[in-house]
Amino acid sequence: MTTYFRYLILLLISLQVFTACVSVKDNEQSPIASTDNSAQLRAPAYPLVTHNPNFSIWSMGDELNASSTKHWTEQDQSLVGIAEVDGELYRFLGMESKVYKTLLPASDEQSYKVLYTEEKQKGDWFKANYDASNWKTGEAPFSDDRSEAKTIWESDELFYRRSFDLEQIDVEKLYVKLRHDDDVKVYINGIEIYDFKGWQHSFKYIPLNDEALRSLRKKENILAIHIKNTAGGRWLDAGLVKEVKIPGLDGVKTAKQTNVSLTANQTIYNFICGGTDLTATFTSPLLIEDLKIYARPVTYLTVNAVSNDGKKHKVRVYLGASGNIAANTPSQKLTARKYGHDGLLTLKVGTKDQPVLEKKGDDLRVDWGHFYVASPSQNVIQYISDSKNSLIGFIGNTSLKSDVIPETGLIMNTIADLGEIESSADCIFLLGYDEGESVNYFGQSLKPWYKKETASFDELLSHAYADYDDVMDRVKSFDTKLYKDALEAGGKKYADLCVIAYRQAIAAHVLVESPKGEILFLSKENNSNGSINTVDVTYPSAPLFLVYNPDLLKGMLNGIFEYSESGRWKKPFPAHDLGTYPIATGQTYGEDMPVEEAGNMLILTAAIAKEEGNADYANKHWNTLTIWADYLMKSGFDPANQLSTDDFAGHLARNANLSVKAIMAIASYGKLASMLGKSDVGDKYLRAAKDMALKWKAIAADGDHYVLAFESDDTWSQKYNLVWDDILNLNIFPEDVQQTEVAYYLTKQEDYGLPLDSRKTYTKSDWVLWTATLAENPEDFNKLMTPMWNFANYTPDRVPLSDWHETTNSRKVGFKARSVVGGYFIKMLKEQTTTKS
Numbered sequence: 006m007t008t009y010f011r012y013l014i015l016l017l018i019s020l021q022v023f024t025a026c027v028s029v030k031d032n033e034q035s036p037i038a039s040t041d042n043s044a045q046l047r048a049p050a051y052p053l054v055t056h057n058p059n060f061s062i063w064s065m066g067d068e069l070n071a072s073s074t075k076h077w078t079e080q081d082q083s084l085v086g087i088a089e090v091d092g093e094l095y096r097f098l099g100m101e102s103k104v105y106k107t108l109l110p111a112s113d114e115q116s117y118k119v120l121y122t123e124e125k126q127k128g129d130w131f132k133a134n135y136d137a138s139n140w141k142t143g144e145a146p147f148s149d150d151r152s153e154a155k156t157i158w159e160s161d162e163l164f165y166r167r168s169f170d171l172e173q174i175d176v177e178k179l180y181v182k183l184r185h186d187d188d189v190k191v192y193i194n195g196i197e198i199y200d201f202k203g204w205q206h207s208f209k210y211i212p213l214n215d216e217a218l219r220s221l222r223k224k225e226n227i228l229a230i231h232i233k234n235t236a237g238g239r240w241l242d243a244g245l246v247k248e249v250k251i252p253g254l255d256g257v258k259t260a261k262q263t264n265v266s267l268t269a270n271q272t273i274y275n276f277i278c279g280g281t282d283l284t285a286t287f288t289s290p291l292l293i294e295d296l297k298i299y300a301r302p303v304t305y306l307t308v309n310a311v312s313n314d315g316k317k318h319k320v321r322v323y324l325g326a327s328g329n330i331a332a333n334t335p336s337q338k339l340t341a342r343k344y345g346h347d348g349l350l351t352l353k354v355g356t357k358d359q360p361v362l363e364k365k366g367d368d369l370r371v372d373w374g375h376f377y378v379a380s381p382s383q384n385v386i387q388y389i390s391d392s393k394n395s396l397i398g399f400i401g402n403t404s405l406k407s408d409v410i411p412e413t414g415l416i417m418n419t420i421a422d423l424g425e426i427e428s429s430a431d432c433i434f435l436l437g438y439d440e441g442e443s444v445n446y447f448g449q450s451l452k453p454w455y456k457k458e459t460a461s462f463d464e465l466l467s468h469a470y471a472d473y474d475d476v477m478d479r480v481k482s483f484d485t486k487l488y489k490d491a492l493e494a495g496g497k498k499y500a501d502l503c504v505i506a507y508r509q510a511i512a513a514h515v516l517v518e519s520p521k522g523e524i525l526f527l528s529k530e531n532n533s534n535g536s537i538n539t540v541d542v543t544y545p546s547a548p549l550f551l552v553y554n555p556d557l558l559k560g561m562l563n564g565i566f567e568y569s570e571s572g573r574w575k576k577p578f579p580a581h582d583l584g585t586y587p588i589a590t591g592q593t594y595g596e597d598m599p600v601e602e603a604g605n606m607l608i609l610t611a612a613i614a615k616e617e618g619n620a621d622y623a624n625k626h627w628n629t630l631t632i633w634a635d636y637l638m639k640s641g642f643d644p645a646n647q648l649s650t651d652d653f654a655g656h657l658a659r660n661a662n663l664s665v666k667a668i669m670a671i672a673s674y675g676k677l678a679s680m681l682g683k684s685d686v687g688d689k690y691l692r693a694a695k696d697m698a699l700k701w702k703a704i705a706a707d708g709d710h711y712v713l714a715f716e717s718d719d720t721w722s723q724k725y726n727l728v729w730d731d732i733l734n735l736n737i738f739p740e741d742v743q744q745t746e747v748a749y750y751l752t753k754q755e756d757y758g759l760p761l762d763s764r765k766t767y768t769k770s771d772w773v774l775w776t777a778t779l780a781e782n783p784e785d786f787n788k789l790m791t792p793m794w795n796f797a798n799y800t801p802d803r804v805p806l807s808d809w810h811e812t813t814n815s816r817k818v819g820f821k822a823r824s825v826v827g828g829y830f831i832k833m834l835k836e837q838t839t840t841k842s
Contacts, residue, residue, distance in 0.1 A: 047797075052805070054287065058513055058529035065804060070100070085098060087257060090278045090319070131229035132227070148240045150238060166227055172223070183210075186204035186238050189231070193220060194221070196217045199211045263275045268504060270508065271287065283308065284309040285308050290476050298472075299516070302453070309431035317427045323396070326419075330354075337413070341354035359374075362442055368535075369535075374438060374441045377435070387419045446590075491503040513529055515529070526558075530823070537588070541605055565579050578599040581602055597647075598649060605670075606670075612673075612729070615734075627681075638671060653818075660714055661711060669733075673729070675691035691735075721749065721753070751788055754789070757815045766813050768812050770793045770810065770826070774828060802816060807821045808826055
């Protein structure tokens with residue numbers, strides 16, 4: 006540890022501000038130009054329930070009670086918390102999802118037909134009096150997906166007219182319910198209410214403006230839509246709904262939030278509710294060093310009430326959870342029940358149809374298995390209701406009968422009576438999800454890892470509750486150590502970034518056991534294409550798992566090795582992916598990345614060997630690794646025109662950073678060979694890598710830096726793949742290459758970071774952290790790292806952390822909730838491996 010960091014830690018301890026959390030108090034922020042390390046990070050979104058791509062619920066704003074809680078895909082998965090203090094009601098968690106009554110059904114509720122044409126229209130085709138008698142009649146939805154479309158649409162444009170009547174027209178809040186792919190314009194009675202470029206793979210609700218509301222009549226209204234396909238698939242479906250008021254909300258106040266703090270495994274909110282201070286703590290114990298605890302898909306919500314005026318106060322706590330947490334769309338029919346088991350009262354909900362592993366894709370939510378809410382039975386009541394009546398049992402101080410359970414809009418309600426408190430009291434809610442089956446792995450359904458502990462989810466909940474005190478102690482110890490280690494490695498702002506990345510990176514995976522009894526730790530490529538076990542997503546996320554549990558990185562590589570070694574994948578380089586989540590039956594990505602994926606697999610196998618101190622894992626797959634290494638010997642140094650993980654600006658030939666990856670991979674293979682006693686093989690490949698590195702330096706040089714692609718003067722790119730030269734102790738490239746690049750990067754920074762390369766001003770925050778780790782001193786590391794902290798703190802896009810953003814204005818370009826932010830731990834990994842060496 007450097008003198009600089011020793012001094013920093015001693016200073017923090019002496020001031021008694023050393024803490025294992027990132028905190029935001031009263032929404033205060035420091036100016037962007039500030040270098041004050043005491044500034045507190047505001048996360049783009051706050052993790053509440055984070056276990057896997059299906060069970061992932063977030064608060065996407067600064068205040069927990071200012072908006073509905075959502076799945077990472079930004080669809081409502083509502084959790085609502087209300088505290089009653091001395092008869093006064095205070096909302097502290099979430100907001101109720103809006104409740105709608107259908108006036109004009111979309112196809113998810115009822116079949117319907119409309120007039121449509123694919124011929125270009127001119128004039129007032131969207132007005133009510135337009136003559137559309139020559140248009141065709143078709144049934145919705147319109148799509149080019151023949152498995153789901155009722156009317157096939159394969160042209161560039163489509164024009165849609167739907168006539169409808171209304172029983173009453175004096176309705177204040179009407180919405181067009183719309184799902185579309187791609188660009189769309191929507192009209193009511195000739196009045197434009199919506200113009201959007203892009204797509205939405207789930208229904209959104211578009212409010213009618215005042216002019217459109219005034220245009221409504223009882224007979225022959227017209228909903229008209231023009232949609233244009235710009236890329237990818239096609240889809241159109243629409244209806245009309247009105248908002249329904251939920252009884253009891255008028256008397257609910259908003260609790261004053263005074264603080265929110267993050268640790269690696271906890272999100273903690275503080276509120277004032279009348280005469281009490283309320284703390285709501287969400288704990289998803291992702292203790293990945295202990296797979297038994299980590300694999301339990303159970304989050305604890307602990308609500309603590311403390312008198313803030315020395316007086317006694319009567320306190321009750323209400324938690325409402327939407328049944329839609331167990332559904333892909335709100336229209337899916339649900340079934341639910343309540344029961345008791347082993348001292349816990351439990352509510353359980355799932356879809357009626359249970360379409361297990363039937364859907365695959367990106368913008369999806371789980372619609373099989375069951376969601377659970379459990380709480381210790383003492384002084385607790387539970388009931389199931391529709392959305393409109395969810396609060397009646399709480400406000401009326403009596404439980405509702407659950408004899409009639411609604412099939413949609415279902416809410417699971419739990420009330421905990423803390424009694425009359427004078428000092429402190431708390432209640433615990435357990436939120437769990439039992440998928441039953443998690444992945445289709447080459448035709449075989451694999452169960453979640455927790456099924457190894459017990460087949461009964463009720464027993465799992467019982468174990469989770471019995472272990473509560475121990476789990477909380479372990480979480481606090483782990484989180485404190487993680488923060489301390491990150492602080493020592495890279496300073497406070499770096500530690501902040503590791504904290505906000507930890508749960509997100511892990512929860513983008515599912516843990517299962519392969520038919521061979523091996524770990525499979527399979528990522529979902531969230532918000533980019535939905536692939537499962539993408540190799541160039543594994544690569545950037547690997548540092549976190551190398552730091553804490555290399556077995557999980559093996560679980561990310563095992564499936565790719567199996568795909569090649571089984572003969573299903575026959576090419577001399579690895580596949581890009583195993584399929585589209587959760588169906589892992591073979592690559593579905595449309596194009597290979599030969600040098601990219603071969604380099605990734607070889608480097609990561611060597612990194613596992615470095616961490617474990619032996620090459621046993623590599624030895625198991627030696628023949629496959631040899632095929633990939635030989636491919637790179639022939640094709641890696643000067644890559645042909647192909648995609649890489651940095652493919653945002655398109656294909657690139659002679660990619661200098663991709664060449665670095667190939668050289669590092671060849672050297673990695675040589676190092677592995679040497680560790681296995683194959684000294685002649687090791688010498689051959691290490692020598693080849695060193696020769697390539699000298700050649701690379703000569704042809705990539707462009708004065709004070711190195712180029713984006715060979716023989717492309719006045720270009721540059723981040724050479725983040727060089728980081729392995731130090732971490733793996735390969736010593737392949739001359740030291741001045743890293744020094745030259747870092748010095749040049751410092752001249753190219755924008756307000757929110759170093760661009761990915763000279764083609765665009767956007768960047769990838771994971772790669773910036775890798776590039777920063779090339780720096781020889783803390784000052785240069787901080788100069789490159791701090792803009793990533795600024796991005797996270799100031800981006801206006803309130804979604805789970807994006808790894809692709811614009812460096813000039815902090816806006817998200819694309820991606821959210823991806824596992825690649827595990828790459829933020831690269832600096833910790835370097836410090837850890839350097840210490841071991």
